[in-house]
Amino acid sequence: xxxxxxxxxxxxxxxxxxxxxxxxxxxxxxxxxxxxxxxxxxxxxxxxxxxxxxxxxxxxxxxxxxxxxxxxxxxxxxxxxxxxxxxxxxxxxxxxxxxxxxxxxxxxxxxxxxxxxxxxxxxxxxxxxxxxxxxxxxxxxxxxxxxxxxxxxxxxxxxxxxxxxxxxxxxxxxxxxxxxxxxxxxxxxxxxxxxxxxxxxxxxxxxxxxxxxxxxxxxxxxxxxxxxxxxxxxxxxxxxxxxxxxxxxxxxxxxxxxxxxxxxxxxxxxxxxxxxxxxxxxxxxxxxxxxxxxxxxxxxxxxxxxxxxxxxxxxxxxxxxxxxxxxxxxxxxxxxxxxxxxxxxxxxxxxxxxxxxxxxxxxxxxxxxxxxxxxxxxxxxxxxxxxxxxxxxxxxxxxxxxxxxxxxxxxxxxxxxxxxxxxxxxxxxxxxxxxxxxxxxxxxxxxxxxxxxxxxxxxxxxxxxxxxxxxxx
Amino acid sequence: xxxxxxxxxxxxxxxxxxxxxxxxxxxxxxxxxxxxxxxxxxxxxxxxxxxxxxxxxxxxxxxxxxxxxxxxxxxxxxxxxxxxxxxxx
Numbered sequence: 001x002x003x004x005x006x007x008x009x010x011x012x013x014x015x016x017x018x019x020x021x022x023x024x025x026x027x028x029x030x031x032x033x034x035x036x037x038x039x040x041x042x043x044x045x046x047x048x049x050x051x052x053x054x055x056x057x058x059x060x061x062x063x064x065x066x067x068x069x070x071x072x073x074x075x076x077x078x079x080x081x082x083x084x085x086x087x088x089x090x091x092x093x094x095x096x097x098x099x100x101x102x103x104x105x106x107x108x109x110x111x112x113x114x115x116x117x118x119x120x121x122x123x124x125x126x127x128x129x130x131x132x133x134x135x136x137x138x139x140x141x142x143x144x145x146x147x148x149x150x151x152x153x154x155x156x157x158x159x160x161x162x163x164x165x166x167x168x169x170x171x172x173x174x175x176x177x178x179x180x181x182x183x184x185x186x187x188x189x190x191x192x193x194x195x196x197x198x199x200x201x202x203x204x205x206x207x208x209x210x211x212x213x214x215x216x217x218x219x220x221x222x223x224x225x226x227x228x229x230x231x232x233x234x235x236x237x238x239x240x241x242x243x244x245x246x247x248x249x250x251x252x253x254x255x256x257x258x259x260x261x262x263x264x265x266x267x268x269x270x271x272x273x274x275x276x277x278x279x280x281x282x283x284x285x286x287x288x289x290x291x292x293x294x295x296x297x298x299x300x301x302x303x304x305x306x307x308x309x310x311x312x313x314x315x316x317x318x319x320x321x322x323x324x325x326x327x328x329x330x331x332x333x334x335x336x337x338x339x340x341x342x343x344x345x346x347x348x349x350x351x352x353x354x355x356x357x358x359x360x361x362x363x364x365x366x367x368x369x370x371x372x373x374x375x376x377x378x379x380x381x382x383x384x385x386x387x388x389x390x391x392x393x394x395x396x397x398x399x400x401x402x403x404x405x406x407x408x409x410x411x412x413x414x415x416x417x418x419x420x421x422x423x424x425x426x427x428x429x430x431x432x433x434x435x436x437x438x439x440x441x442x443x444x445x446x447x448x449x450x451x452x453x454x455x456x457x458x459x460x461x462x463x464x465x466x467x468x469x470x471x472x473x
Numbered sequence: 474x475x476x477x478x479x480x481x482x483x484x485x486x487x488x489x490x491x492x493x494x495x496x497x498x499x500x501x502x503x504x505x506x507x508x509x510x511x512x513x514x515x516x517x518x519x520x521x522x523x524x525x526x527x528x529x530x531x532x533x534x535x536x537x538x539x540x541x542x543x544x545x546x547x548x549x550x551x552x553x554x555x556x557x558x559x560x561x562x
Binding site: 022023024029030031032100102159162163164165166169230231232233234235236237239240241243244245246247249250253254256257260290291292293294336340354356357358359360361367370371372373374425428429433434435 | 505506511512513514515516517518519520521522523524525526527528529531532535536537538539540542543544545546547
């Protein structure tokens with residue numbers, strides 16, 4: 001036996017024979033599973049609708065209430081619905097996570113707690129006076145989670161239930177089913193144009209500020225794309241593409257997390273103070289938030305504020321979420337593979353070799369597809385499917401039949417998925433466990449944040465205001 | 474049947490080149506849960522189970538993200554060499 005023979009596998013995804021299990025298959029990552037889960041729910045809703053029924057019974061949510069007695073009565077009457085809904089979510093999420101080799105014995109009890117607390121949050125937000133106290137569901141979920149996770153040390157097994165990215169991606173696929181495909185085609189190019197200008201500007205500002213402060217090129221690139229494209233996903237994608245140090249990825253992610261959480265609260269209230277319509281605010285949040293989950297929390301919160309503002313905020317409440325998604329998912333997220341490919345090429349051909357002797361393989365275009373956010377495919381398919389179904393109805397029938405029996409239940413399921421996500425964000429954000437960033441990365445990133453917000457505001461509110469308003473109506 | 478010496482040498486050379494990839498290295502951590510634990514904040518707004526991480530893993534020796542086809546002089550095989558079909562002699 002030689003030295004090599006004595007080395008044994010170490011808990012990694014190493015298969016017999018030395019082959020590494022691919023993460024590229026259609027059942028190998030959360031992105032693909034969010035597509036299957038989201039489209040399965042949409043398909044079941046559609047088939048039930050086509051057979052003359054609806055999944056309304058399953059997709060329950062608390063009704064508005066004015067007294068605790070009323071809330072209690074409504075809750076008791078719907079216990080079977082909530083039990084059924086929990087079982088459906090637990091089974092389909094459980095299958096996905098089991099295939100991804102996560103521990104069901106940990107996930108299921110954790111998810112049960114998450115579901116019950118989410119129901120409590122829904123009940124709170126259904127109080128008729130909730131909006132008076134700014135108790136919008138996303139903000140309550142986030143704050144509650146932050147308080148609990150930073151005051152109480154949660155057991156390790158509970159983390160298995162807090163799949164922020166999985167929940168948000170499932171919710172985005174379901175959101176596609178409520179967004180007309182024609183809107184996607186019409187608004188997509190503008191979203192891409194606006195997002196490209198702001199993304200490039202933000203990236204170069206962070207990158208060159210970081211370089212001026214003496215940061216390593218790879219570190220500056222990870223920080224730049226983390227601020228410019230899609231937050232944590234972008235940071236880990238680019239860290240992998242340029243072979244950044246683990247600490248550099250951790251610091252960039254920490255800065256994204258901190259600023260994203262700040263923006264969840266700042267952007268909706270700033271939009272309200274500035275009197276922005278829901279459509280314009282959604283576009284601004286989509287341009288200037290750093291993570292999908294954070295942006296959806298902010299956009300949904302603003303939609304809820306508008307819904308309860310008695311007409312004081314222009315635009316349909318749903319427009320904040322729709323325009324956010326157009327801007328963030330279509331305008332920014334889908335380019336992550338291109339960013340990774342280009343920066344990997346620059347890093348291998350233009351930047352210094354590593355001092356520690358790591359030799360990097362030649363960059364190949366497969367990187368673009370490998371890191372592409374696949375959930376966008378589910379989002380587009382869901383949008384096209386529902387638009388096709390709706391096309392055979394008159395507008396009156398669509399509002400009378402399709403909306404209550406098909407679209408509204410899918411919207412309710414989406415809201416559940418988003419609430420799981422918002423609560424999970426708070427519960428996973430333990431400020432004490434985030435990396436210490438140092439003032440240089442903090443300053444470089446913060447300059448980018450300021451530019452991103454100002455330019456995003458100017459483009460959304462002045463350059464394309466009419467456009468985003470018309471989408472909102 | 475015994476392979477001719479030249480063929481055996483070439484096979485060994487080729488096999489070693491394949492083996493020395495980070496994909497086959499003892500120091501490369503590819504377990505997604507372990508990556509989430511080691512990269513602070515990754516699970517808050519992101520995931521090691523998503524598509525964006527691609528095939529990247531964490532080299533625990535260099536404390537750096539690496540791809541399966543990367544390599545370095547400090548390679549150490551993660552699986553018994555017999556399983557890779559290499560002639561040790």
